[in-house]
Amino acid sequence: MTVEGYVITARMKITMTTVFLVQHAYELKESYESVKIIGVYASWASAELAVARLSLQPGFQDTHEGFSIDAYKIDEDHWIEGFVTPYDKDA
Numbered sequence: 001m002t003v004e005g006y007v008i009t010a011r012m013k014i015t016m017t018t019v020f021l022v023q024h025a026y027e028l029k030e031s032y033e034s035v036k037i038i039g040v041y042a043s044w045a046s047a048e049l050a051v052a053r054l055s056l057q058p059g060f061q062d063t064h065e066g067f068s069i070d071a072y073k074i075d076e077d078h079w080i081e082g083f084v085t086p087y088d089k090d091a
Helices: 044-054
Strands: 006-008 014-016 018-029 032-041 067-073
Touching: 018 044, 032 044, 044 067
Parallel strands: none
Antiparallel strands: 006 014, 018 032, 018 067
């Protein structure tokens, strides 16, 4: 049986299978973004409560649309490709 991010086996062993990552991002100026990892939570409801708490704080209250909640399965790769580092030739 599965209950929001957990697997419960016949022997009642509870195993967490999913966590919920809360982040906040907003644009500082053209091409620059501020991203904050707020926390990792065991349930979607806990993640939503974190957003509600922080939404009242200075800075966050003006950029409420910057919050996001994403579910991640445990013990799974979530970035499966390589990457390229962009750079500014004039910098």
